[in-house]
Amino acid sequence: MLDTNLKHIDSADAWQQFISENENTMICCGRMGPMCIPVYAAMEDLEGEYEHVKFADMEFDHPEAHVIRNAPEARGFMGLPFTMYYKNGKVVKATSSIQSEEQIREILDAEFAK
């Protein structure tokens, strides 16, 4: 289990339910490493501000995290974390490696405009 205050996704079923039951979602799939932690921290910061987006994390090494690890949108990714943004269950944006709070904010504003 990742040591964050975010909702943890712990199976492929829970992932499917999360992205289909919520219109706008962001899931960060990583470990507790220096490239991933700033992304979780930014998500925790932004959670209160972006109430129309649901935020979650998933352990990169969980066997069922293949739903993110092997997603077509993550092809060519070679840096943790893999971060996916879904609208109505479909990937609208995916990033690899560390992103700043500013960069995440830009994606949220562009993809999930109110």
Added chain:
Amino acid sequence: MYTEHFDVIVIGGGPAGLAAGIYLSRSKLSTLVLNSGTVGGQLILTHEIANYPGVESTSGYSLARTMKKQATSFGAKIKTIKGIEEMDLKSDMKRIRISDEQEYTAHAVILAPGGNPRTLGVEGETEFKGRGVSYCATCDGEFFTDKEIVVVGGGNSALEEAVSLSKFASKITLLHQFDHFQAFQHAVEEVKQNEKINIRLEHVIESFYGEESLKGVKIKNLKTGEVEDFATDGAFIFIGYVPNTEFLQGCFPLNDRGEIPVDANMNTEVKGVFAAGDCIAKKYRQVTMAVGEATAAALSAAEYVHNLKQDKKQ
């Protein structure tokens, strides 16, 4: 324009800024900590902190959370900002404008903006970050199992990381701009003895290229000026550290490395402005040091503000 006044403003919310926030607010001084990025700074990047006295072992993330909680519980206000638009640190009343609508004033300012790993700043670097370009061997090394990679840098971290990446990669080309390494001799020896590592001194990367992921780099030989297309699956960059003081360039005294010179009590050359943490001119950069320097900076600032208020009363 909305102006709010505080006794002291701290710029930066890493361990130094948070420690200053704790000390200042416990001294009953109204304190504002302005932070861009994530509160905790570089501390949150550290998976395990095992060298912080009194705490057996913890994650940097959770230590930062506790420091933040302590600072706010004593009354410090922490505000996340995009950046500073304008400031006047030289007048007696310090002024910091963060947007067209909001500015802050204070009797004293503590500068604690920390630092960041240096990037090469060449074409394609940002585009291929996470798609071949990496700054963390422990995070991304395994994606390069049996692949050929380059490592850039000539200090201790570059050499140590090159050796650690040799557990994954099939071949490593170590590029360094100078004709000798800046690392400890034992680290240089270890690299030289590693059969997977091929050293190229006086070479720099001019650009990164590829499609979905990195395919190669253009390498320049600084001695001959020759530029070569070099096929590679990955590039790890460890070229040191840069203080976050660009916002002070031209308007505040900095040394030639962009660091803030301070005296033993963390006074800068400007009256009423103090500095602490990774942004100051010093040799070692550790959390314990940042916290210790911030303690001195906060106590100096508290004394300065106290004297200022006394003078005004008389």
